[in-house]
Amino acid sequence: MSRKNRWLAAFLYPVLMCAFLIAPDAAKAESSPANPFEGYWLSQGHDGVFKIGTCGDTVCGHLVGLQYEGTDVPRDKKGNSECNLLMLTDFRASSDEGGRWNGKILDPDTGSVYQAQIWSPRKDVLKLRGYIGLPLFGETQTWTRYQGTIGPVCKMPH
Incomplete structure (x- = not known):
């Protein structure tokens, strides 16, 4: 694996994992607004x-x-x-x-x-x-x- 590919793999893997973990929560927040009357x-x-x-x-x-x-x-x-x-x-x-x-x-x-x-x-x-x-x-x-x-x-x- 070239130096450039190792850097991309080391950088992109954590970024993509964060995106997959955060995306469902962001979609949930948009679909059901917070209850301001709690x-x-x-x-x-x-x-x-x-x-x-x-x-x-x-x-x-x-x-x-x-x-x-x-x-x-x-x-x-x-x-x-x-x-x-x-x-x-x-x-x-x-x-x-x-x-x-x-x-x-x-x-x-x-x-x-x-x-x-x-x-x-x-x-x-x-x-x-x-x-x-x-x-x-x-x-x-x-x-x-x-x-x-x-x-x-x-x-x-x-």
């Missing part, structure tokens, strides 16, 4: 805390903190505990709406599921808009990052 969020009325995270290839949110009196956890329309209730589902980044993610939200009092959008206009602030049909016909809430504690059975401190 973490705990306090609802606008300060009566609920949601844990938002990744569920497969979508973003979802569970109700993990509630304001309630006594020891009985609030129940949804079907009589199930609202503690850890999956309420935000199937959120995916929208390609045309400037950082908004589209998904669904459950109203535990009625059992109805509505279309929804979430976005973050600034750090530690989340906007959630639930609607029927078009986003124009909906209501927007402002949620903030939650740094507090949650007691047993999803109970929030007063």
Whole structure:
């Protein structure tokens, strides 16, 4: 093997190996954008805390903190505990709406599921808009990052 070929082999082999190792991760990062909503969020009325995270290839949110009196956890329309209730589902980044993610939200009092959008206009602030049909016909809430504690059975401190 000539001196030039040895140098090419010594140089190209590590470069090609790095390219093969990095390429799958780069493709993965492009195909599924990071979840900017990961973490705990306090609802606008300060009566609920949601844990938002990744569920497969979508973003979802569970109700993990509630304001309630006594020891009985609030129940949804079907009589199930609202503690850890999956309420935000199937959120995916929208390609045309400037950082908004589209998904669904459950109203535990009625059992109805509505279309929804979430976005973050600034750090530690989340906007959630639930609607029927078009986003124009909906209501927007402002949620903030939650740094507090949650007691047993999803109970929030007063």
